[in-house]
Amino acid sequence: MSQTPRRSTEAAEKSRRGARSHRITFESRSRAWRRHHEQMAVDSLHRLRQRPLSSLMTMLAIAIAMVLPASLWLALSSAQLLDNNLDDSARMTLYLDPALSESQAMDITDRVRGDSDIASTELITAAAGLESFQQRLGMSDALAMMDDNPLPATILVQPRSRDPDAAQTLTERLGKIEGVTDARLDMAWLERLRELSELGRRVVLAFGVLFALGVLLVVGNTIRLAVESRRQEIEVVTLIGATHAFVRRPFLYVGVWYGLGGGILALLLLTVGRRWLSAPIDMLASGFGSHFSLPGIGLGGSVLLLICSTLLGLVGAWLAVSRHLADISPR
């Protein structure tokens, strides 16, 4: 019967410990916090793997919503690439009177080259113009049937200054030279291209915002269903003192995985799409004598896209769980 006294001291000890709640230090608390994060990260990934098809479908929906604005943005930046190339070649074209002889054309070219505002000139005689025209378009037969060369001789002028206003006055001055029927500044359509690319930027922004909302809705709705299916669990852990952060955590990780997975799928789609389009675009570009090719999204772009999709997944999940938590708070 040596049991009895030991029991009573145990009980006394228990009652002493029961009176004050056990202390948990800050250090062990932060370790527990990290541990829970790790557990939830793994656990939520595991949950996604348990339903591979529906997880994949959600990620694909996110991917599609990311691909559309991303490819628009790529298309826009390729247009900018084009306009950067053209920046160097801001130049004028002088159309000469077709009645002039070749030597007269050369005289005018010399005079123009003498101008201090001009960096270089290039004379394209009527014959040379015709020849390159035939080569480019492969229409030699059709043009050969014409008796007269319909093309005028032209002088390509590269100004020293890149200033649009200076180029404009220079063009006007060159247009007044005798023998020059017309002087055109190629800047004009460059300007238009710039306006167009500003428009493009806004379209991309608008689409980006719309599709980001789409991602939020997709993630939010999926998480809402997940919350619904774990309603009892949420209720139980809330009853025994779980904070909102604790309840949210697993769902936030689900959102993060959806976003990240969607982002990776989007990158995959972009790569496949670029491959698929690059063959016809190469052919088209070489037809114009250009080496233009579709730009890839690049490392920076890929990282940016992944960050965006992951953040959208996180925010979508946050909104969905918070709405549920607000519903079950005491009134």
Add this chain to the structure above:
Amino acid sequence: MAMIEFAHVGKRYGGRFEALADLNFSVERGEMVFLTGHSGAGKSSVLRLLMALERPSRGRISVAGHDITNLHVSQIPFYRRQIGVVYQNHQLLYDRSVFDNVALPLIIQGAAPQDARRRVHAALDKIGLLHREKALPIELSGGEQQRIGIARAVVTKPAMLLADEPTGNLDPQLSADIMRLFEDFNRIGTTVLLASHDLALIARLRHRVLKLRDGRLIGDEGAA
């Protein structure tokens, strides 16, 4: 200092119906008290107010000297960690093992794993179900599930234990066993408040009884 204090507490649902009206009582530290009354008398309402699941429409409730009437939403979790609650329908997680269910409050509070294991084992040992720690709750009888619920409520050694019809669906023998468990916890200093309408059982146990009718306190008998 009283553990639980209700001062002129009223609770209305939907703005009109008065579930509790001008409730005044206090429960001392270390007391064991039964809350009884007909169905719809307001027993569960009292417990829900104590768990901060609902807020009183009128009056003031304090627990261990702290006014809990206007607890901020962010403080409620930390308040709930101070009390252990046992539910008639157990509120267990049926996709987790017995061990995981009992460990849940410790995980929520961020206890270290070894510490948690030791305490879960102690709690399971106390209710006599240590050998079932790997089982799923669904594999246990109703009485065993109720004991798991009790183990989870006491694993953090709360100063106050609340229970709403903890023996609701159990036969008299099992009910008596469960009650003995509550008495054991009370003996080591835990304040216990039990809602029950099993009058025969209550009469046998000779503890203080608070009697409710239509949301009003109509009896306070057998104070220790």
